[in-house]
Amino acid sequence: MSEIEISDEGGIRVITMTRPEVMNALSSSLRRRLLAALNAPDGIRVIVLTGAGRAFCAGQDLADGQGLTPEETERILAEEYVPLLMAIAEAPQPVIAAVNGPAVGAGANLALACDVVIASEAASFSQAFSCIGLIPDAGGTWLLPRLTGSARAMGLALFGETLPAAEAARIGLIWEAVPEETFTAHWQARAARLAAGPPAALSRTKAALRASPGHGLAEQLALEARLQGECVGTEDFAEGVAAFLEKRAPRFTGR
Structure with a gap:
């Protein structure tokens, strides 16, 4: 083995x-x-x-x-x-x-x-x-x-x-x-x-939380803002919002 x-x-x-x-x-x-x-x-x-x-x-x-x-x-x-x-x-x-x-x-x-x-x-x-x-x-x-x-x-x-x-x-x-x-x-x-979740958001969530212990509040807030901006630019974010408004499960593609 x-x-x-x-x-x-x-x-x-x-x-x-x-x-x-x-x-x-x-x-x-x-x-x-x-x-x-x-x-x-x-x-x-x-x-x-x-x-x-x-x-x-x-x-x-x-x-x-x-x-x-x-x-x-x-x-x-x-x-x-x-x-x-x-x-x-x-x-x-x-x-x-x-x-x-x-x-x-x-x-x-x-x-x-x-x-x-x-x-x-x-x-x-x-x-x-x-x-x-x-x-x-x-x-x-x-x-x-x-x-x-x-x-x-x-x-x-x-x-x-x-x-x-x-x-x-x-x-x-x-x-x-x-x-x-x-x-x-x-x-x-x-x-x-x-x-089945949104890969970009999950990856950035992990990155933000991993970075947090070494950051002060201002530095962490700046990181959050940058990563959130990146998430908003994904197709998965648009799909998540559409699914919420249409009251259905989202279909995340990783784009």
């Missing part, structure tokens, strides 16, 4: 990590394959990242990284993790993490780096880094305080405790947790809804 499987259908690219024997732990080759897969072809409107088997991702493959020097560790984070996380942030499409099971360490932060996190109630999240003498990486120290606030971020990072998906949703760490038996159908419906 290859380390990932890719399915492109209905404007949706589903990327499945397929190392279930090691809970989809992130080897160097898996990181490279994920990075390549995130570069989706034209016509893909939504990307979904999920895992095969009982886990979403157990984080760094410790066997793959055994014996690393400090210098090698820094290089791997800079050359392999950073491009992967930035590819998610900079993808024009919304990226959904469909978290089917435990997401641990870098695996948790890989999920949290996505634009929307939908988890099965059988899933969980753990910043287990401190348990092996490390700090949160793969963006964890940036993501956690922005998602949960500083108090919860500090507790999650210092204690490294496992957080059930339902609790993760309650505190705002993820978008939603759904029953295990309806999980797959639910994220598929969510992805299909986004794929």
Whole structure:
């Protein structure tokens, strides 16, 4: 079995990590394959990242990284993790993490780096880094305080405790947790809804929200104005207004 499987259908690219024997732990080759897969072809409107088997991702493959020097560790984070996380942030499409099971360490932060996190109630999240003498990486120290606030971020990072998906949703760490038996159908419906939406508006919504933490109010308002102007110039905006006035569902074409 290859380390990932890719399915492109209905404007949706589903990327499945397929190392279930090691809970989809992130080897160097898996990181490279994920990075390549995130570069989706034209016509893909939504990307979904999920895992095969009982886990979403157990984080760094410790066997793959055994014996690393400090210098090698820094290089791997800079050359392999950073491009992967930035590819998610900079993808024009919304990226959904469909978290089917435990997401641990870098695996948790890989999920949290996505634009929307939908988890099965059988899933969980753990910043287990401190348990092996490390700090949160793969963006964890940036993501956690922005998602949960500083108090919860500090507790999650210092204690490294496992957080059930339902609790993760309650505190705002993820978008939603759904029953295990309806999980797959639910994220598929969510992805299909986004794929049927106006791509230019969704892409610019993502870009604006991603930029917000680094902007002051005036700078963000200027960005909003520019991006909104771009949206108004699309055929999808005209179609959306026409559909509203005609009391029908819009048919967005991506133009």
